[in-house]
Structure formats: C-alpha cells, structure tokens
Amino acid sequence: MQFIHAADLHLDSPFLGLATLPNALLTRIRQSTFAAATKIFDRALAEHVDFVVLAGDLFDRAEQSVAAQAYLFDQFERLNQAQIPVFVSFGNHDYATDQHQAVAYPANVTVFTDHVGTQTLTLASGETVAVSGFSYPQRWVTADPLPDFPPHAQTDWHIGLLHGAVATGGTADHYAPFTLAELLAKRYDYWALGHIHHRQQLNAQPPVIYAGNPQGRTQQETGAKGAYLVTSQGRQLVPQFFATADLLWETATVTTGATTLTELEDALTTWVRAHPASQLTLTPLTLQLTTELTPADQAQWRATDWPALYQRTHRADLNAAQRYFPQMTLQGPTARLQAPQLDQTYWNQGATATFTPEAIQRLFGKLAQEPSLADWLDTQVTPQDLATLATQQLQGLMNQEGHDVS
Template sequence: MKFIHAADLHLDSPFLGLTSLPAQLAARVRRSTFDAATKIFDRALAEHVDFVLLAGDLFDRAEQSVAAQAYLFDQFTRLQTAQIPVVISFGNHDYATDQHQVVAYPDNVTVFGPQVTTTTLTLGSGETVAISGFSYPQRWVTADVAATYPAHAATDWHIGMLHGAVTTGGVNDHYAPFTLAELQPKHYDYWALGHIHQHQVLATQPPIVYAGNPQGRAVNETGARGAYLVTSRGRQLVPTFFPTAVLAWETATLTTQATTLVALGRAVVTWLTEHPAQLPTLTALTIKTTQPLSATDQARLADWPTLLQRTQRAALQAAQRYFVRLTVHATTTPLAAPQLDQDYWARGAAQVFTPANLQTVFGKLTQEPSLADWLEQVAPQDLQQAASQRLNQWLRGEHTDVS
C-alpha cells in the first residue's frame, strides 16, 4: 500500500504585508500555494498511489475563490482519471465549506462531515483500509473530538485523520485538542494530522504525523515544507517526507563593524554573496552594528532599507533573495542619566511577555480570522525586543522607526 498525506494547502493565502515586492515576484508569491500543491498531486500520479489524504485547511478561508475551487476540481479530476481516491477533512480555516461549495467534487472524493465517521477503501491489491475523520463545523472546535474516534476496524489497515492541536493534557485550546495518550490506544496504523505547519513525527509506533504545510506563507514559516509519501513495509506504515515549496522564507542576522551607511551597504552585499539561496527566498535580515553610526547616518536609517533594496537588485537576484524585512539595530552611545535599570527590565519583561498574557491582552480580537492569524505568527520575544527598542529610543529623545 502507498498513499500521500498532506495538509494545510492554504490556497488563496493573501500574503499580507508584501506590497513592496516587485510585480513578477509578487505574482510568483501569490501562485506559490497553488504551485506547491500541484507538486503533491503530480507526485501522487507519478507514484501511482492508492489514495491521497488531505487533512484540513485546503483553503485559507471559508469563502473560497472561484480560482481555488476550480483548481482543486481540476486536480481531483486528474486523480480520478488515474483511479486515485481522495479523502478530505476540512479544518479551522475552511470550516463548513459545504455551505459555500457550488460545484460537486468528482466521484473519487470523500469529504468528512462534522461528526467522526469512517469510510472504507478496497485497494487494487484486495487490501481494505478504514479511514476515520471529521471536518470542522465552525472555526473553533474545543471539544475532545479524539475521544469519539472508533477502535481499529476489522480491516487490513486503519488510518485516522485529525486536524487539531496536540497538547500534554489539561490545556484549553480552540483547535480540536488531543494528546498522544488518546490516539495510541485506538491501535490505528497511522494518524494523518493537520493544523501545525511544521512537519514532524510525534510518534513512530504507530506513526502520528503532522504533514506541515506545502508552502511557507510568512517569515515565521522557515525550513523545508512539503508532504509525506507513506508506504507499507510488512505490517508497518513508513512515512517519507518530500519537499514541495517553490519559494522559501528565512530569518538571518548580520553583525558588522560598519560605522557608516555606505559600509553597512557593502556588508549586506558581501553577506548576499556568501549566502546564496537554493530557492527564491523572502528574507528578514537583522543587522547589528558593533560601533555607533554618526548622528547624520542614524537620522537616515528610516529610508536606508528601501534605498538598499532598489540599488542592490543585481546582488539580491544573484543570491535569489528579497528582503521582506530589513531591521537595523545600531549601537548607540550609552545613555547618560537616567540609566535604564536592565535587571528590573529583564524581570518585568519575563513576567509580561508571555503567551498567556498575549492571549489576555488581545482577548476577543482573536475571533477575527486575520487578527488570529497575525497573533499566531507573533512570538513574545519579538514584542519584547520591539518594546525595548522603542523604550530606549524614547529615553534618548528619538522617535524614528528604523525597521
């Protein structure tokens, strides 16, 4: 037996905040989720798999565009021609999708409803495979859905599909929370998970696997992105990750002794030459200077990143990089009185900048999908660093944003 496990295609991702991209690159970014998904369907056909599992968030939002719906219909039709079934569970981004779907999928597609149910496939080899799963009826599912999955059916194989958040127990989560201790006693042969965008194998006996997303969509989604080809070896199912991303995201830090903006630009070009990317890569570069800039250059920092992007296009293209964020942390002359009490700040920051406090501060604002997505991408340490920088600027009488 052989199948593909993928999740979190996020077709129609808006890629907010990238308005400064060159037109050609912007178009490539907008196509990227579709192009990455196509690699999954191409692989399914090339491998002649027995079926394809898509574990939630096929679309980025409940209201799918005509282009995204038509794209999936065409891909499913390709698989139908090759007699490859597709099993879908919708997630928190594309919940209640049947309310918006205006074109029926081909007959090879099975879509789970809001309750856990089981569909059974009979393969060309004569093997039988039970697949259990459900789709989100609304954006948030707080109930313990994992508890409602049935025990292993009287089939050769049994697979669970679950779009949710793994926890250690006792954690209040909005996205179908579950624990490994809940899944393992079901004695399934494989758990095909969605929702977490980083691919990872949570357990091997049986495999409990997050496929991750096929294409990174923001600067916090660095590293390889793809799906899993799962094959049977005796009585075991073995997942093998394969990459699908057509562009990458990366964060990096450059420390330099440059004391002028001209020297700073040369340091960036040298860094680009020494760090070429394998794929077109949207890069967030933080530059730290070990020596103070002059007051004149310090005042020009606000415009410098944009100027650098425009004047160093050749170096950026050669390295296959584009800076989606270029932040300069320039060393400044130590503050005269009043001095900031660093120990006090560190203790206070450790208490204030925590995930729990962020959730409390933003509160019901996270019920708005776009704000919830933004909050998922913001780390407490990022807010702490921004707050520290602003506070120091205020103490020096500066109000310029250099990021």
C-alpha cells in the same frame, strides 16, 4: 500500500507586507501555494498512490476565491481520472461552509462532515483501509474530538485524519485539543495531522505526524516544506518527506562596523555574494551595526527607502544569489539599562508572569476571535516575541529619557 499525507495548503494566502518587492516576483509569491500544491498532486500521479489524505486548511479562509475552488476541483479531477481516492477534512481556516457544499467534487473525493466519520476502501492489492476524520463546523473546536473516533476497524489498515493541536490545558485550546496517549490508544496504523505548519513527528511507530504546510508563507515558516509519501513495509507504515515549496524563507543577520550607508552597502553586497541560496529565498534581514551611522546617514536612512533602493540597484547580485529582502531592519549598538533605571530582576519576574499564552488571550479578549487576529496570535507572534518588543520599547524610552536629561 502507498498514500500521500498533506495538510495546510492555504490556497489564496494573501502574502501581505511584500508590496515593495518587484511585481513579477510578487505575482510568483502569491501563486506559490498553488505551485506547491501541484507538486503534491503530481507526485500522487507519478507514484500512482492508493489514495491521498488532506488534513485541513486546504484554503486560507472560509470565503474561497473562484480561482482557488476551480483549481482544487481540477486537481481532484486529475486524480479521479487515475482512479486515486482523496480524503478531505476542513480545518479552522476553511471550516465547513455552504461554499464547500456548493462545490460538487469528483466522485473520488470524500469530504468528512462536522461529525467524525469513517470510510473504508479496498485496494487493488486486496488490502482494506479505513480512514476516520471530521471537518470543523466553525473556526474554533474546543472539545476533544478523540472520544468520537472509533477503535481500529476490522481492516488491514486504519488511518486517522485530524486537524488539531496537542492540548495544553490552558485557555488557548481552540483547535480540537488532543493528547498523544489518546491517539495511540486507538491503535491506528497512522495519524495524519494538520494545523501545525512545521513538520514534526510526535511518535515513530505507529507514525503520528504533522506534515507541515507545503509552502512557507511568513518569516516564521522557514526551512524545507512539503508532504509525506507513506509506504507499507511489512506491518508498518513508513513516511518519507518530499519537498514542494516554490520558494523558501530564511531570516539572516549581517553584523557590520559600517558607519556610512556606502560602507553598509558594500558589507551587504559582500554578504549576498557569499551566501547564495539553493532556490528562490525570501530573506528578512537584520543589519546589526557595531557602531553608529553618522548623523547624516541616519537621517538619510529615515528619509529615504534605502532598502528598496538597494534592491533595485543590486538586482543582478540578488538574482544570482536567488535572494530578496522583503524586510530590512537596522539595529544600532544599544546601551544596557542599569539600576536604578530598571531593576532587571523585577522586570524578569514581571515578564515571566505577564507574557504567557493565557495572559495574552485575556488581554486581547474577543479580538482574538476575529480570524486574522487569531491567526496572527497563533502563528505570527509568540509570548517571547511580545516580551522582546516590550523590552525594546522600554529600552527606547530609557534611552530617550537619558538624552532628554543631558
């Protein structure tokens, strides 16, 4: 037996905040989720797998574009022509809506409803496989769904399809919270998980695996992205990762003693030439200065879009290195705060109590129920990120206070 496990295609991702990049590149970036998904379906056809499971968030939002719906229909039809079944669950981004019901997918596609269901198929080899799963009825599913999953069926193989997160016991358990012990208690042969965008293995045998997303969408989603080709070997299922991303994300820091923008330009160009990427890579960059720029160059950095100018005038180097900088952050040397300006011990104690998932949820309250803000809180910012930002703001205020006094 052989099948593909993929999740979190996020078709129609808007890729916000990249408007300064060249138009042709921006078009490719916005099509990258489709390009990555196509590699999954191409692999399914090339291997002629027995079936495909897609563990939620096929679309980036509940209101899908016509282009995204038509694309997915066409891909499913390609698999239908090859007689490859597809099992689909919808997650917190594309939770079950009237739009899904209006799309008549090809006959090879099984879409799970908002109640846990099980479908059984018989393979060409004569083996039988049960697949159990469900779709989100709304953005948040706070109840543990595992009690509704049946025990291992009287089949050769049983696959669990679940878009959710490991329970933390806190107020942020909004995404079908479960425990690993509950999954293992079902005695399934494989758990195909979705929702977490960094691929990870929660258990080796039976495999309990987050496939991650096929295409990274932000600087938090670095590294190789893809899906899993799962093959039976004896009485075990063995997953093999394969890459699909059309472009990669990789953060970087360039440390330099430059004191002028000309010196900064030279240092950055040297780094670009010394660090070519293996494929198109978006590289949010921190320029860490060990000494201050001259006042005139600081003023020029603030008054002009120096990063955009650099990328236009060094296009050949960037193309050769396959790197583009969607963001450049200039950081100068900072003086450390000393008591009595700030008692570091009390600050650390306060930060530990303040910057927690529960405290952040309480602070944002109902705002966190708005999809884009909730997604930002879940995937784009962490408590540590907020603590760092607060520290930087406080550092700036203290530095400003020092300048004012002098």
